[in-house]
Amino acid sequence: MNFTLKIWRQKDAQSKGAFKEYKVENVSSDTSFLEMLDILNNDLVHKGEEPVAFDHDCREGICGMCSLHIDGHAHGPSQAVTTCQIYMRQFKDGATITIEPWRSAAFPVIKDLVVNRSAYDQILQAGGFVSVRTNSVPDGNAIPIPKADADESMDAAACVGCGACAATCKNGSAMLFVAARVSSLAKLPQGRVEGARRAKAMVAKMDELGFGNCTNTGACQAECPKQISIAHIARLNREFLAAKLKD
Amino acid sequence: MGCFLTNSSLGRKLVMSISGCFLVLFILFHMSMNVVAIFSAEAYNMICGFLGASWYALAGTAVLALGVFVHFAYAFWLTWQNRKARGNVRYAVTVTEKGVSWASKNMLLLGVIVILGLALHLSHFWAKMQLVELLGHHENNLGLEPTDGAALIKYTFSQWYNVLLYLVWFAALWLHLTHGVWSMLQTAGWANDTWYPRLKCISGIVATLIFGGFAVVVVWFYLQTVCPCLAACGA
Structure with missing residues (x-):
């Protein structure tokens, strides 16, 4: 398969970027998208050109490290997958x-397609944890948790913090990420104790980090590789408003 | 607690939600009142007389104006913040994501059309009714009594361009409400995966009821102009 790639190139955070066109030829249809970029970079290195910088790590959809806005979609045109899980057979030959890199004021471009997503880490550091002493791992049946609550918590915990929600949202809002983290802990007894403090702090x-205000378009859940539901945003709203009204 | 309504994104959204809810309730009342004009000019004018320049009507108008102001001021404030949060460089390629409505992404544009329609509406009705009474006059510049709302409706919607402008206004309001009604409940925290289809259905019903109620009055009075025989059937 042959492709023309229009890739955002930017030397560093201070420089002005622009699109540059590249051709990749004779790529197998079973090549993953990131492998296709590896092939391109191999060619560029052989030609003595600067390779394209892009984020990646596990390449099996669990680490949340890969990003990329491909043909208007965060993580490419497929649903419920990360960029590392898409293959060239999903594109038309030719x-x-x-x-493009994620576009959000809170995710500044570091180089080419790599953005600084440490804003999400800072939000987690503000309250996305359980600080009460829970001692050693209790017996599995010692703390009964309704199946529905456990399922909701696990669904929210599937968030890999890739940043696709804020990158997709027309308002640059991080609400789906924050909601997933608050929700995954709020539905469990250990996390419930600090629910109010967590919601307010996060x-x-x-x-403070400059993310936008959620307007409930639902674009975040449509592009989320882990299909986190905006129902978690409703829960975050409840948690936050209840906490503020109690102040 | 007071300041979280201004210094927190969720607080600001709550203000939008509550002010929006207030405006929806008012619009539902206004629509119900308008429909009366189709059945009885006298009954409609009785309501107009009740909502004249009395202290309670003036207090209601002031609260309503405050609601509209807060909703629009916050809308512009939130949009300004959101544009800033999006960053200076925009995506070269954008698409409409699956399941995302056009209205949800264009609420400010629809809101601006609604407020322009509101300005036109105030010049057509409020300026010729309550304002005339407040100024102590007994008739407006059309020679009508300020409490004769039915005659004013007949006059206004005898002109085709007013009918067209009002229908465009109502259509923008319909689109705004199809997203706005369920969104205000989501913002207040009253939503979950089970309720989303129901809430979106309720939004559609409320928006369509409001559009239909307003539009039928405008179209009915215009049809009376082009087909006078209909006037005998109506008020």
């Missing part, structure tokens, strides 16, 4: 593919 940090 297609022009536009590859929302305050999210606002």
Whole structure:
């Protein structure tokens, strides 16, 4: 398969970036998208050119490290997968593919397609944890948790913190990420204890870092590789408003 | 507690939600009142007389104006913050994500159309009714009594361009409400995966009820102009 790639190139955070076109030829249809970029970079290195910088790590959809806005979609055109899980057979032979970094004021570009997502780490550090002493691992049946609650908590905990939600949202809002973290802990007894403090601290940090205001478009859940539901945003709203009204 | 309504994104959204809810309730009342004009001019004018320049009507108008102001001021404030959060460089390629409505992404544009329609509406009705009474006059510049709302409706919607402008206004309001109604409940925290289809259905019903109620009055009075025989059937 042959492709024309329009890739955002930017030397560093201070420089102005621009799109540059590249051709990749004779790529197997079973090549993954990131392997295709590896092939391109191999060619560029052989030609003595600067390779394209892009984030990746596990390449099996669990670490949340890969990003990329591909043809208008966070993590490419497929649903419920990360960029590392898409393959070139999902594109038309001869297609022009536009590859951009996440666009959000809170995720500044470091180089080419790599953005600084440490804002999410800072939100987690503000309250996305359990600080009460829970001692050693209790017996599995010692703390009864309704199946529905455990399922909701696990669904929210599937968030890999890739940043696709804020990158997709027209408002640059991080609400789906914050909601998933608050929800996954709020539905469990150990996390429930600090629910009010957590919601207030994480929302305050999210606002401080310059993320936008959620307008409930639902674009975040449509593009989320882990299909986190905006129902968690409703729970975050409840948690936060209840905590503030009790102050 | 007071300041979280201004210094927190979730607090600001709650203000949008509550002010929006207040405006929806008012619009439902206004629509119900308008429909009366189809059945009885006298009954409609009785309501107009009740909502004249009395202290309670003036207090209601002031609260309503405050609600509209807060909703729009916060809308512009939130949009300004959101544009800033999006960053200076925009995506070269954008698409409409699966299941995302056009209205949800264009609420400010729809809101601006709604407020422009509101300005036109105030010039057509409020300026010729309550304002005339407040100024102590007994008739407006059309020679009508300020409490004769039915005659004013007949006059306004005898002109085709007013009918067209009002229908565009109502259509923008319909789109705004299809997203706004369920969104205000989501913002207040009253939503979950089971309730989303129901809430979106309720939004559609409320928006359509409001559009239909307003539009039928405008179209009915215009049809009376083009087909006078209909006037005998109506008020």
